[in-house]
Amino acid sequence: MSIFVDENTKVIVQGLTGGQGRFHGLRNRAYGTKVVGGVTPGKGGTDVEGIPVFNSVKEAVAATGATASFVSVPPKFAAAAILEAAEGGITFIVCITEGIPAHDEAVTYNRLVEDFPGVRLLGPNCPGIISPGKCNIGITSGDIALAGGPVGIVSRSGTLTYQALHELSQQGIGQTTCVGIGGDPVPGTNFIDCLAAFEADPETLAVMMIGEIGGSEEERAAEWIKANMTKPVVSYIAGVTAPPGRKMGHAGAIISGSKGTAQAKMDALSAAGVFVCQNPTEAGQKMVEIVRAL
Amino acid sequence: MDLFEYQGKQYFAQFGISVSPGDVADTVDEAVAVAERIGFPVVVKAQVKVGGRGKAGGVKLADNMEELRLHAGNILGLDIKGHVVRRIWIERSSDISKEYYASFTLDRPNKTHLGMLSAQGGVEIEVVAEENPDAISFISIDPVRGLDLETARRWVAEANLDEVAREQAAELLVKLYICYTEGDCDLAEINPLILTPDNKVHALDAKVTLDENASFRHPEWEAFRWSETEDPREQMAKERGLNYIGLDGTVGIIANGAGLAMSTLDVVNQVGGTAANFLDIGGGANADVMAAALEVINSDPKVTAIFVNIFGGITRVDEVAKGVLEALERVNISSPIVLRLDGTNAVEGRAILAPHLSDTLITEPTMLDAARRAVSLAK
Numbered sequence: 001m002s003i004f005v006d007e008n009t010k011v012i013v014q015g016l017t018g019g020q021g022r023f024h025g026l027r028n029r030a031y032g033t034k035v036v037g038g039v040t041p042g043k044g045g046t047d048v049e050g051i052p053v054f055n056s057v058k059e060a061v062a063a064t065g066a067t068a069s070f071v072s073v074p075p076k077f078a079a080a081a082i083l084e085a086a087e088g089g090i091t092f093i094v095c096i097t098e099g100i101p102a103h104d105e106a107v108t109y110n111r112l113v114e115d116f117p118g119v120r121l122l123g124p125n126c127p128g129i130i131s132p133g134k135c136n137i138g139i140t141s142g143d144i145a146l147a148g149g150p151v152g153i154v155s156r157s158g159t160l161t162y163q164a165l166h167e168l169s170q171q172g173i174g175q176t177t178c179v180g181i182g183g184d185p186v187p188g189t190n191f192i193d194c195l196a197a198f199e200a201d202p203e204t205l206a207v208m209m210i211g212e213i214g215g216s217e218e219e220r221a222a223e224w225i226k227a228n229m230t231k232p233v234v235s236y237i238a239g240v241t242a243p244p245g246r247k248m249g250h251a252g253a254i255i256s257g258s259k260g261t262a263q264a265k266m267d268a269l270s271a272a273g274v275f276v277c278q279n280p281t282e283a284g285q286k287m288v289e290i291v292r293a294l
Numbered sequence: 295m296d297l298f299e300y301q302g303k304q305y306f307a308q309f310g311i312s313v314s315p316g317d318v319a320d321t322v323d324e325a326v327a328v329a330e331r332i333g334f335p336v337v338v339k340a341q342v343k344v345g346g347r348g349k350a351g352g353v354k355l356a357d358n359m360e361e362l363r364l365h366a367g368n369i370l371g372l373d374i375k376g377h378v379v380r381r382i383w384i385e386r387s388s389d390i391s392k393e394y395y396a397s398f399t400l401d402r403p404n405k406t407h408l409g410m411l412s413a414q415g416g417v418e419i420e421v422v423a424e425e426n427p428d429a430i431s432f433i434s435i436d437p438v439r440g441l442d443l444e445t446a447r448r449w450v451a452e453a454n455l456d457e458v459a460r461e462q463a464a465e466l467l468v469k470l471y472i473c474y475t476e477g478d479c480d481l482a483e484i485n486p487l488i489l490t491p492d493n494k495v496h497a498l499d500a501k502v503t504l505d506e507n508a509s510f511r512h513p514e515w516e517a518f519r520w521s522e523t524e525d526p527r528e529q530m531a532k533e534r535g536l537n538y539i540g541l542d543g544t545v546g547i548i549a550n551g552a553g554l555a556m557s558t559l560d561v562v563n564q565v566g567g568t569a570a571n572f573l574d575i576g577g578g579a580n581a582d583v584m585a586a587a588l589e590v591i592n593s594d595p596k597v598t599a600i601f602v603n604i605f606g607g608i609t610r611v612d613e614v615a616k617g618v619l620e621a622l623e624r625v626n627i628s629s630p631i632v633l634r635l636d637g638t639n640a641v642e643g644r645a646i647l648a649p650h651l652s653d654t655l656i657t658e659p660t661m662l663d664a665a666r667r668a669v670s671l672a673k
Contacts, residue, residue, distance in 0.1 A: 076510055098577075101508035102400060103475055106437040109405050114438060127607065139577070139608055141638050157553020158577070159605045162637055163661075166605070183552060186405050212553055215402045238556040241563045242572070246539050249552025249574040251507060252402075262560075279561050281662050 002131030002177040003152065003197035003204075004092060004120065009135050010066040012037040012090070014057065014073055014081045016048050021072035024096075024139050025051070028070065031142040033135050036064040057088030070128070070137045071095040078124060079104040086116040093188070094137045095123035102251065105186035112188070121188025125250070127158040127180035138180070140165070148174035150205035150294070151287060152198035154191055156183050156217075157250070160210050160238060160280060167284025168208070173291050176204040183212065183250030191221035199229055206232045206290050208283060209274070211265055213239035214253040218265035226272035232290050234275045236283040237262045295504045298341045300383040301518050302500025306484075309473035311466060312496035316385025325366040326359065328384040334358060335387040338365045342377040345418075350374040355387055388498060392456055393486035395419055396467060397501075398474040401434060407474070409433040409441070411453040411467070415486040441471040462495040463487070478508035527571065527594050534586040536573060543568025544672045546591035546600040546629065548584075550575050550609045558603045561661060567669030570597045577608035584617025585624060592627050599672035600629050603661060606637030615643035619650060630654040630671045634664035 011028070015021035016038025026049060029035040037052050037060040044055030054060035057069065069085040071078060071093060078097040085093045105124065112119050122129060128138010133147030144162055146169040153168075153175055155161040161180045168175060179194050181187050191209060198204045207229075211218040218237060225233055240262040242248050244255040255261050266276045275290070277283035297305065303313040315332050318341070319325035329336050340352030347353050352374050354365035362384075372379045393416030401408035412430045414422050422429055431453035435441050446464035455463050466487070474482040483501040490496070509515055531538030537552075541559075545567045549555035555574040562569050571591065575583050591600055604614050614635065621627065635643050635657065644657060651657065658664035 075507060099507045101478055101511075102480060102505045103437065103478055103508070106400060106405060106407065110436055110438045141607055144637065155553075157551060157556075158607060159549070159551025159554035160557055161553075162605045162607050163554065163557075166636060185400055185402050210553070212556060217403075220403065236557075238553050238560060240560045241569065242556055242559065243539070243541065246572075248539070248556050248572055249537050251505075253552060253556070278564055279662065280557060281660060 001201050001203045002134055003194070003201055004122070004177065004179070005068060005129055005131055005135040005137065007134040008034070009068050010034045010036045010064060011068045011070055011137055012039055012057065012060045012064065012066040013070045014039045014085065015071065016040060016051060016053060017043050018072065022048055024072060025070065028136050031136040032133070033137060036066050057084050057090060061089040066090065068092040068094070068137060071097065073097060075099040075101070079108045082108050082121060083111060086112055086119045091119050093119065093121045094126070094128050095121065096126060096128055096138055097123070098125040100124050100184070102185050105184060109186050109188060122179065123182045123188060125184040126182030127161055129177065129179050131177040132175055140178070140180070144169055145178060146172070146174040149176040149203045150291060151175050152194070152201065152204040152207045153178040153210070154194035154198070154207065155180050155210035156212050157210060157238060163280045164208055164210055164284065167280060168287060171284070171288045173288055176201060183252050185215065185252045191217050192224045195221060195224060195229060199231060204231065205294055206234070206287060208287055209233055209235045211235065211237045212250070212253050213242050213248065213255050213262050214250070214260045216260065219268040222268035222272040222274065225274060232275065234277060234283050234287045234290065235269050236277050236280055237265045295506055295515070295518065296343050297500070297502040297504065297518055298343065298381070299339060299500055300341055302502035303497065305477060305502055306473060306497055306500050309469050309477060311469050311473065312494070313500070314385040314388055314496065314498065316383055318381055318383055319366065320381050322363055322366045322370065325362060325382060325384050329356070329359065329362050332384070332386050336362065336384050337387045338362065338369055339383045339385070340369050340372060340374060340379040341381040341383055342374050342379055344375050344377045347374060352379065388488060389491050390488045391491045392459065392489035394455060394463070394489070395422070395485045396470060396487050397481065397483035398471055398479070399481045404434060407435040407437055409435060409449070409467070409471070411449060413454045419485060435471070440475070441468055443468055456489060458493050459489045459495050466495055478505045478512060479503060480505050527590060530593060531573070531590045534590060536587055536590060537576060538590060539572040541569050541571050542596070543570045544596055544598045545668050546570045546594060546597040547603070548573050548575060548587045548591065548600065549603040550577065550579060550605065554603060554605055558601065558661070558665070561665045562601065562669060565662070565666045565669050567665070567672055570594050575609070579609050580613045581617035581620050584614050585621035588618065588621040588627060589625050592625055592629070597629050599668045600627070600631045601664060601668035602631060602633045603664065604633070604635050604637070606639060610639045611635045611637060611643030612639040612646055615646040618647065630656065632656045632658060632664050632668040632671065634658050634661050
């Protein structure tokens with residue numbers, strides 16, 4: 001099984017007529033994802049290589065029955081696009097947009113929680129989600145993933161997610177679902193959401209968790225793992241050598257004083273029984289070892 | 295973007311928050327002109343983005359022109375923890391009867407805003423939090439609802455601010471919250487927030503961090519882009535639109551994606567090397583970006599080897615390979631380059647480089663192999 005999406009998930013792309021939206025939307029469709037529509041205000045009635053475009057999410061949902069949306073619009077418009085998706089009846093929103101103001105994210109997140117409790121937002125500033133062989137929403141290259149499980153992947157970083165997929169696929173180890181939660185300060189979906197879903201998924205037998213410096217999500221995940229997780233978890237945290245006080249590319253990746261360091265996160269995860277590895281390759285090897293021993 | 299104190303005060307003033315009258319000066323003569331305008335006594339404050347100014351002699355009181363010239367002359371050019379003072383802030387000195395603390399920031403775990411208020415200001419809030427945590431009153435604010443005056447009134451009472459200061463403080467906190475949200479701050483902090491003997495509440499210091507992601511709706515931030523002596527490498531990278539952070543090591547790093555770039559630093563460190571920088575060329579980088587990145591790294595005299603670590607997603611590896619070759623034609627790269635190329639169009643990328651490989655242009659199959667090679671070449 002997969003988490004959050006499967007082979008039946010119908011997806012619309014908000015921003016399908018834009019450069020990024022078109023490129024990745026078509027790539028997702030080519031992978032086999034059911035991309036049933038696009039949304040661009042003012043371009044309703046047109047199509048992108050056979051994918052019908054609608055003026056609003058509401059119209060798109062009514063016409064196609066889509067439940068998921070891939071939001072690929074510029075930062076200025078992203079918060080409004082996310083809320084439009086929720087208001088239009090979408091229940092799973094993937095937003096890849098990088099550079100959304102933190103205050104927009106905070107308001108959007110709380111609006112969703114308060115007014116649309118059944119809606120899940122993945123991202124912003126994330127690579128998306130791929131359930132190999134079933135559904136790919138976002139910017140991950142489908143060819144580096146391998147269907148069949150048994151590993152679930154959850155990651156805060158885009159390229160490190162690809163690295164993790166690559167390390168496992170090369171060794172013939174497949175994935176159930178790979179979720180990129182993104183590197184922003186207010187992620188819609190966090191580690192615990194994904195760990196809980198993987199714990200509940202009978203086909204996921206082990207989980208790879210990739211974190212980075214900044215915030216305390218990894219520490220909170222460690223507490224959750226200690227109390228609830230029965231499946232083995234392998235982890236890698238990027239940024240051991242990152243200097244304090246500097247944003248390392250991601251808006252959320254910053255060490256504030258003594259808080260948010262990689263070491264603190266690794267210690268918390270180790271104490272929760274997680275196999276903490278020093279680099280992505282080592283994490284891949286450890287996971288191969290665990291899966292082969294299952 | 296961290297603001298200097300004077301910029302923070304200017305920003306506060308835009309939102310109606312009471313600050314002391316003052317102005318900036320880059321020379322002693324300019325300082326004199328400011329003091330003539332605002333009147334003595336004045337405080338001369340070094341404008342540096344580092345704590346502990348007072349202890350380092352960067353904050354002085356001047357009662358007359360002679361003292362002002364002396365202090366302004368001494369503080370301009372002063373080295374405070376590696377930050378050389380190039381600009382000072384001259385403001386009218388305030389009498390203080392009480393010092394408080396107030397700030398707003400994002401509460402990441404709870405995804406709400408966090409307000410902190412204390413009747414014990416003027417010292418580092420981390421110290422108060424450690425030694426006397428009950429002296430800080432926390433408030434969690436729903437970003438959808440915001441902070442209203444009623445709530446602020448309850449808050450100042452809870453924090454035990456002096457009766458006489460409460461109404462003014464509550465009003466100021468609402469303004470500070472609006473500055474924090476509408477002004478797109480990651481942090482808006484006043485320490486100390488003072489009560490004067492004539493019962494006025496105002497901000498004596500300002501610590502503001504702006505969210506760069508919101509700069510599209512704040513054209514006025516351009517005026518804040520004056521900076522202290524910056525790392526020339528960072529300056530050069532900024533001009534080329536690169537996401538670069540200068541470090542002290544010898545292995546120049548280029549990677550795509552923040553996570554991979556951080557991880558590359560870590561791996562170089564693990565195999566016994568030191569990174570000269572963090573450089574994320576981002577998603578979708580093309581030949582131009584790659585060439586610019588190599589130019590910046592090449593300008594760093596400490597760099598003795600370059601490690602290019604690419605996992606193509608949106609970024610196409612063939613574009614990266616073309617960029618490397620282009621850069622080699624444009625600039626005389628003085629250090630050997632070790633590349634690790636995987637992901638989208640990696641086969642094509644490696645094929646483009648194949649005829650050009652040499653002792654100074656090397657590919658390795660994995661991230662670890664490439665790190666080891668780069669580190670050994672750097673030595």
